């Protein structure tokens with residue numbers, strides 16, 4: 008068993024960092040398209056996506072997209088190219104496991120469908136939650152996990168269960184043939200080769216922001232001094 012936490016190496020040699028930026032470009036392109044913009048320069052698109060233009064050009068060259076000198080990139084065509092690369096030109100069925108605070112909020116969000124992700128199944132272990140209707144779906148009992156995954160053709164499982172339950176749920180999901188997992192539980196999952204796990208952890212993001220806040224405020228004081236003050240209580 009090996010642990011993997013990235014999108015894997017199946018993307019025809021496109022670097023992981025580029026893959027991670029493609030959704031950012033796509034979001035910027037959607038905004039431009041909504042404003043009726045037909046072509047965009049690499050500088051404009053880079054600014055909209057918050058990266059530098061040399062990096063953007065390099066990223067897009069991996070897709071075979073080089074733009075036209077003096078004109079830039081055709082917005083709609085680039086949307087198609089990136090969507091195709093990310094596998095968004097087809098719909099993906101998603102199951103959410105754990106319909107507590109977080110799972111319920113995710114299930115109730117209507118914005119995934121327009122991005123190609125169909126919420127198809129909701130599962131929970133709590134009999135008080137099983138049978139609830141959320142956004143047009145009925146919460147099924149976790150005992151039916153395998154059957155639901157097969158019946159609904161689930162491609163991606165979102166885990167919003169407590170950390171203590173996450174590995175066991177993950178194992179069952181994987182045994183049912185799902186090879187993509189989005190994990191919200193604060194635990195590192197162990198999965199076989201060929202299974203991709205992405206982890207979302209808002210507390211890590213907050214800690215990174217805290218680091219930058221501290222820097223803006225003049226950086227950490229003397230670590231030794233702070234430690235002594237903390238243990239002294241002074």
Ligand SMILES: NC(=O)c1ccc[n+]([C@@H]2O[C@H](COP(=O)([O-])OP(=O)(O)OC[C@H]3O[C@@H](n4cnc5c(N)ncnc54)[C@H](O)[C@@H]3O)[C@@H](O)[C@H]2O)c1
Pocket residue numbers: 104105106107108109110130131132133136149166167168169170172176190191192193207208209210
């Ligand atoms: N990644 C983040 O940024 C982030 C933010 C908030 C919460 N979380 C994590 O997300 C998870 C859910 O948080 P929450 O606040 O919604 O918790 P919650 O307690 O409100 O919900 C958890 C749900 O999982 C269900 N559950 C428990 N064991 C199960 C099992 N074996 N099979 C199926 N369902 C099961 C429970 O019945 C409950 O409905 C926790 O692990 C939490 O730490 C992560």
